[in-house]
Amino acid sequence: MTDHSVKKIDSSASPQGDLGQTYLVSGTAVALRRWSEAAGTEGEPHTRPYETVGYVVSGKVEIHVGDDRITCGAGDSYLVPEGATRHYKILEDLTAVEATSPPARVDNRDDA
Template identity: 45%
Template sequence: MADTTIIKVDGNHSPKGKDGQKYLANGRTVSMRLWEKETPGPAKPPVRRDYETVGYAIAGRAELTIEGQTVLLEAANSWVVPKGAEHSYRILEEFTAVEATSPPAEVHGRDKG
């Protein structure tokens, strides 16, 4: 039997992660999160994550460095961070973006560290 569960999340009341991300709707194999009005600052330390991330920039500008290659992210840009790739972000101008992660970042502590 197919899963007929509908999940709706009100972003105004979403739980927040330790890095400021808002956790939005999530399923068994993918989840969404919102980075809202992230402030400019130095690059975040490089990390490797146990999930793939696809993102879409809504407003502002940021630099994404993946395995030594840097790209500029601006409104209407989308990107992919492969599972296990070393990467970091540097916010250049107040930045808002939505990301989807697979498997879900917030499950089993994948978003920690």
């Protein structure tokens, strides 16, 4: 049976993650989040069990994946493969929207 449900998430009530992310709507195959961080923030190298695609709304981020490095500013989009070692350096106060597949989830979340 196919699920034909539609969801609306009020982002003012969305859970906040420890890394500056706001979890928005999620489905069975993809999740959406908003990511905001201040300039000068730099993360440690890490991996994630999901593919990430993102769109920079404002600011600038340097994304390191393995030995590759890209810089994305407002209007740019990016892809980080599942399982790839990555880290980020925030060059200008950043707001980005990301989708993850499979979904990066928040425990005990009620999306209704």
